[in-house]
Amino acid sequence: MKKVLILSLTLLMVFSFVFAGSVMAQDEVTLTLWDIRTAADQATPAVKDAIERFEADNPNVTIEHVPTQNDNYKTKLRTAMSADNAPDLFMTWGSASLERYVDADKVYSLESNMTEDWENNFMLAALDLGRVDNEMYGVPVTNVSPALVWYRTDLFEEYDLEVPETYDELLNVVETFTENGITPFALANSNKWPGSMYFMYLVDRIGGPEALQNAISREGAFNDEAFIEAGRRIQELVEMGAFPDGVNGLDENAAQSRTLLYTDRAAMYLMGSWAYSSFKNEASDMVDQFSFFNFPEIESGAGDPSNLVGTPGDNYYSVSTQAPNKEAAVEFLKYLTDSQMGEQLIEIGNIPPFTGVGEKIEDPIMKKIYDASQNANHIQLWYDQTLPLELAQVHLNTTQALFGMEMTPEEAADQMEEAAQEYYSE
Numbered sequence: 001m002k003k004v005l006i007l008s009l010t011l012l013m014v015f016s017f018v019f020a021g022s023v024m025a026q027d028e029v030t031l032t033l034w035d036i037r038t039a040a041d042q043a044t045p046a047v048k049d050a051i052e053r054f055e056a057d058n059p060n061v062t063i064e065h066v067p068t069q070n071d072n073y074k075t076k077l078r079t080a081m082s083a084d085n086a087p088d089l090f091m092t093w094g095s096a097s098l099e100r101y102v103d104a105d106k107v108y109s110l111e112s113n114m115t116e117d118w119e120n121n122f123m124l125a126a127l128d129l130g131r132v133d134n135e136m137y138g139v140p141v142t143n144v145s146p147a148l149v150w151y152r153t154d155l156f157e158e159y160d161l162e163v164p165e166t167y168d169e170l171l172n173v174v175e176t177f178t179e180n181g182i183t184p185f186a187l188a189n190s191n192k193w194p195g196s197m198y199f200m201y202l203v204d205r206i207g208g209p210e211a212l213q214n215a216i217s218r219e220g221a222f223n224d225e226a227f228i229e230a231g232r233r234i235q236e237l238v239e240m241g242a243f244p245d246g247v248n249g250l251d252e253n254a255a256q257s258r259t260l261l262y263t264d265r266a267a268m269y270l271m272g273s274w275a276y277s278s279f280k281n282e283a284s285d286m287v288d289q290f291s292f293f294n295f296p297e298i299e300s301g302a303g304d305p306s307n308l309v310g311t312p313g314d315n316y317y318s319v320s321t322q323a324p325n326k327e328a329a330v331e332f333l334k335y336l337t338d339s340q341m342g343e344q345l346i347e348i349g350n351i352p353p354f355t356g357v358g359e360k361i362e363d364p365i366m367k368k369i370y371d372a373s374q375n376a377n378h379i380q381l382w383y384d385q386t387l388p389l390e391l392a393q394v395h396l397n398t399t400q401a402l403f404g405m406e407m408t409p410e411e412a413a414d415q416m417e418e419a420a421q422e423y424y425s426e
Contacts, residue, residue, distance in 0.1 A: 029061045029325050031332060034077065035091035035315065038067045042277065043142045046344035047336070054335040061328050074389055081106050088323035089332065093385035094129030094138055094316040096216075100388065101318075102132040108319040110136040113330045121337060125379060126313035126353035140313025140353040141336055142345060143274070144373045147197045147309045148292040150269040150276075152261060155182065165305070167205065167233075167298045174242045177267050184242045186266035188250035188257035189403055192396040193384055195247075197270050198237075199399045200309045200383055201295040202230035208302035209378045212386070215420065222420050223413035231409025234402045248404045258282060270295070272310060273369045277349035291365070294372065304377040312379045313353040394419040 037044040044067070051063045066087065068076050080086050081101055092098040101107050114136050119127070122140060130138035156163070159180060164170040174184040189195040203211050207226025214220030237243065244266070250256040255278070260266035262283045269275060279287050297305035317336060319329040335341070342352040346360055351370050361367045373379070384392040398412035407415070
């Protein structure tokens with residue numbers, strides 16, 4: 001009788017556990033997802049497909065997708081985090097944009113969920129921006145996007161120009177085009193961030209990655225020589241006529257930069273690798289006339305010419321500590337980073353930050369972008385995503401002022417350093 005009683009109790013416990021698990025599995029769950037995948041974003045269909053696949057496999061879970069335009073997203077997320085009203089899943093650009101929320105205990109650590117298979121799915125360089133204190137808090141999803149110097153190959157051939165490997169050679173290219181009535185660089189800088197790419201590359205080539213790292217850690221400063229010299233070189237280019245007239249009044253979002261390229265009025269274009277998709281969509285008949293090169297080496301500088309500015313992962317998706325169903329949220333992240341997602345991203349011209357994608361890329365230009373990213377000694381995340389929101393805006397404002405010749409390089413660097421001292425309460 002005693003054995004029968006024990007067996008009965010054991011079976012009761014097993015059935016109760018199974019029943020309870022079944023009920024839990026059938027509980028209706030809604031996960032809120034915030035990101036910048038609006039209807040106009042090329043990656044949006046891939047994200048929506050991941051949502052649909054996940055919901056089909058998990059019929060009790062609904063993903064409420066709430067996209068916000070890029071320019072407003074940071075402020076919206078910051079406000080929600082401050083008010084303890086975070087979504088279950090959210091996107092950042094990794095690095096400092098993620099770290100600030102980790103430090104505030106707003107982000108769930110993915111470390112215990114990072115199985116060997118899942119971790120091996122990502123490019124190593126891409127994972128770095130999702131780590132804080134050696135723990136994973138965000139996984140890269142949409143694109144490896146370095147800034148590259150795109151150029152019209154036919155115009156280079158017409159004027160017997162070689163791809164410049166040094167900055168002095170680049171200045172010679174600039175002189176040749178200006179002498180022949182062609183704007184060397186297509187740039188529309190009313191949006192501020194396009195001009196920032198020149199400043200970031202110049203700082204890297206002059207002072208190496210350490211220049212920015214030291215300024216942020218406060219071992220250095222934002223008015224160290226690398227930042228001042230970068231400003232001087234920007235204004236040297238302005239004085240040489242390297243950019244269009246009224247450059248700070250032209251709108252990148254309206255393709256006013258690329259229009260100059262398409263109409264033979266400009267020869268080069270420093271822009272993220274997404275420019276290639278723009279060329280194919282806007283000027284498909286002349287895509288073969290475009291290629292790119294890395295920003296040239298400054299021979300006296302400390303920066304490695306293989307270094308890139310951009311992102312090794314683009315958007316990093318995380319789970320909030322406030323999410324009531326973290327297990328479901330983490331499971332969705334796996335759909336967002338699987339092979340089917342990667343294939344769809346490749347189809348739209350993205351290079352997903354996943355391992356093994358090199359063999360799947362057939363387009364020679366995309367393959368070249370992939371190789372440049374893989375061979376980079378360092379990839380510096382965009383300053384306006386690396387820096388805290390307050391400092392990012394000062395950086396964009398002062399850099400735009402440099403292009404407009406409204407501030408001296410010393411004034412711009414000092415204003416940036418003053419803002420940094422105030423932010424870090426030195």
